[in-house]
Amino acid sequence: MKYQTQKIAYAYFVVAMALFAVQVTMGLILGWIYVDGNFLSEILPFNIGRMLHTNSLIVWLLLGFFGAAYYLVPEESEREIHSPTLAYLQLAIFVLGTAGVVLTYFFNLFEGNFLLGKEGREFLEQPKWVKAGIVVAALIFLFNISMTVLKGKKTAITNILLLGLWGLALLFLFAFVNPDNLGLDKMYWWYVVHLWVEGTWELVMASILAFLMLKLTGVDREVVEKWLYVIAALALFSGILGTGHHYYWIGTPGYWQWIGSIFSSLEVIPFFAMMAFAFVMVWKGRRDHPNKAALLWALGCATLAFFGAGVWGFLHTLHGVNYYTHGTQITAAHGHLAFFGAYVSLNLAIISYAMPVLKGRDPYNQVLNMASFWLMSGGMTFMTFTLTFAGTVQTHLQRVNGEMYMDVQDQLWIFYVMRFGSGLAVVLGAVLFIYAVLAPRREVIEPGAAARTPAE
Numbered sequence: 197m198k199y200q201t202q203k204i205a206y207a208y209f210v211v212a213m214a215l216f217a218v219q220v221t222m223g224l225i226l227g228w229i230y231v232d233g234n235f236l237s238e239i240l241p242f243n244i245g246r247m248l249h250t251n252s253l254i255v256w257l258l259l260g261f262f263g264a265a266y267y268l269v270p271e272e273s274e275r276e277i278h279s280p281t282l283a284y285l286q287l288a289i290f291v292l293g294t295a296g297v298v299l300t301y302f303f304n305l306f307e308g309n310f311l312l313g314k315e316g317r318e319f320l321e322q323p324k325w326v327k328a329g330i331v332v333a334a335l336i337f338l339f340n341i342s343m344t345v346l347k348g349k350k351t352a353i354t355n356i357l358l359l360g361l362w363g364l365a366l367l368f369l370f371a372f373v374n375p376d377n378l379g380l381d382k383m384y385w386w387y388v389v390h391l392w393v394e395g396t397w398e399l400v401m402a403s404i405l406a407f408l409m410l411k412l413t414g415v416d417r418e419v420v421e422k423w424l425y426v427i428a429a430l431a432l433f434s435g436i437l438g439t440g441h442h443y444y445w446i447g448t449p450g451y452w453q454w455i456g457s458i459f460s461s462l463e464v465i466p467f468f469a470m471m472a473f474a475f476v477m478v479w480k481g482r483r484d485h486p487n488k489a490a491l492l493w494a495l496g497c498a499t500l501a502f503f504g505a506g507v508w509g510f511l512h513t514l515h516g517v518n519y520y521t522h523g524t525q526i527t528a529a530h531g532h533l534a535f536f537g538a539y540v541s542l543n544l545a546i547i548s549y550a551m552p553v554l555k556g557r558d559p560y561n562q563v564l565n566m567a568s569f570w571l572m573s574g575g576m577t578f579m580t581f582t583l584t585f586a587g588t589v590q591t592h593l594q595r596v597n598g599e600m601y602m603d604v605q606d607q608l609w610i611f612y613v614m615r616f617g618s619g620l621a622v623v624l625g626a627v628l629f630i631y632a633v634l635a636p637r638r639e640v641i642e643p644g645a646a647a648r649t650p651a652e
């Protein structure tokens with residue numbers, strides 16, 4: 197560790213991983229409810245569990261991004277973080293807000309209260325006071341990081357990272373815009389949801405990947421920077437108007453069907469470019485970095501993001517196809533592999549890279565970490581296939597043959613059993629990962645040398 201304040205990242209990563217465990221466990225419970233419809237129906241209704249699953253996902257991914265920023269910005273701008281106190285205060289606000297959401301939903305508190313009560317829009321269910329807390333925490337973060345970068349060296353990596361983080365924070369303000377008209381409500385809702393994952397978060401992804409490639413492959417900074425700017429431009433060019441693929445059937449004008457189809461098809465390109473970037477860097481790289489687990493996650497991230505977001509996104513993005521598949525299990529298949537490939541794997545890559553450094557050791561438990569990669573990625577891939585098959589059958593029976601929704605669900609049962617099985621593998625993989633990065637066992641893998649196992 198070159199800078200003392202990089203240590204802040206450690207706290208962020210630990211909280212992120214705790215929420216990651218909660219998130220996948222909640223997913224498993226949801227998966228079982230799909231198999232046995234009455235499971236926990238009194239204690240934990242499906243809609244509450246689903247909210248906890250998706251919101252803990254978003255919160256831990258954001259905490260991971262913040263942690264990544266606190267880790268890499270000092271190294272890039274060659275100075276300490278402006279204020280460590282503010283950074284810990286920001287984390288405390290997030291933890292408090294998360295606890296607030298869980299308690300409010302679990303015990304059904306403050307029903308109907310404007311400020312304290314639940315809000316019912318997918319992903320944006322947090323009560324208003326939590327949303328306000330998120331904005332305050334985001335402002336603290338932006339101030340802290342921007343001050344650090346402004347006073348230090350400015351690199352392409354910090355430029356794009358800051359652009360992404362500022363963008364995502366500003367777009368979150370649309371979470372407060374909630375018109376009564378359902379069509380308008382959805383329009384603004386996608387400003388947050390779509391423009392996050394297919395706009396600003398993509399910039400965060402590209403810059404963190406670029407940082408990892410720089411460190412892990414030893415390729416020249418100029419080469420990495422050129423790729424980074426091209427990817428960022430491609431992401432924004434396609435992603436902003438790509439929002440149109442959510443405007444097909446919500447009452448917006450018909451031209452969105454063409455704008456959405458064309459621009460969202462182009463969204464495949466930046467994801468392809470990120471995959472090409474990662475592999476070309478490794479291929480050209482001169483450095484043989486000992487942290488093989490981080491490299492595996494980084495390459496896995498770029499590859500699975502291309503398939504989950506790019507290929508599985510394109511699968512249902514043309515309006516003629518989406519007319520049939522809208523809101524079926526095809527959507528869930530894509531949602532899972534895209535989030536996992538792009539943002540879960542990205543976080544696990546930077547955590548795998550940074551944790552050994554933060555703990556002041558060489559990379560350790562690499563074999564376990566790599567095993568967790570294959571277990572989780574295999575599980576998520578299998579889950580994507582089962583949901584894609586379920587969605588195809590569902591689309592045909594429901595949208596073509598016109599059968600009733602619940603009758604169709606009965607016929608999909610076997611796919612849901614298989615989805616649960618793959619979910620088990622994912623949860624096991626997650627536990628293994630957390631153990632691998634936290635448990636102190638050193639184990640260096642060097643080319644040509646046998647693994648050393650020191651007395652610990």
Ligand code: HEM
Pocket residue numbers: 318393394441442460461463464501505506508509510511512513514518521522523524527530531532534535538539
């Ligand atoms: C990492 C990037 C991405 C993530 C995390 C992601 C995630 C998601 C999620 C969670 C949904 C479901 C939203 C909901 O209704 O609750 C969704 C919907 C959708 N996504 Fe993506 N996505 C990504 C990239 C893409 C790309 C690149 C495309 C197109 C090529 C795409 C096409 C679509 C379409 C068409 C829908 C609407 C499905 C429907 O009509 O039900 N996505 N995405």
Ligand code: HEM
Pocket residue numbers: 219220222223224225226227228230246249250253527528529531532535536540615616618619620622623
């Ligand atoms: C890190 C891994 C995971 C990620 C990134 C993830 C992500 C998501 C997302 C984005 C949604 C909303 C999907 C949509 O609107 O289409 C969702 C819902 C769901 N997830 Fe996960 N999930 C993960 C793990 C799991 C696991 C292990 C299971 C267990 C089988 C699971 C089961 C479910 C279920 C049943 C739903 C509700 C779908 C519905 O409403 O029909 N997830 N998840």
Ligand SMILES: [Fe+2]
Pocket residue numbers: 390394438439441442
């Ligand atoms: Fe989208």
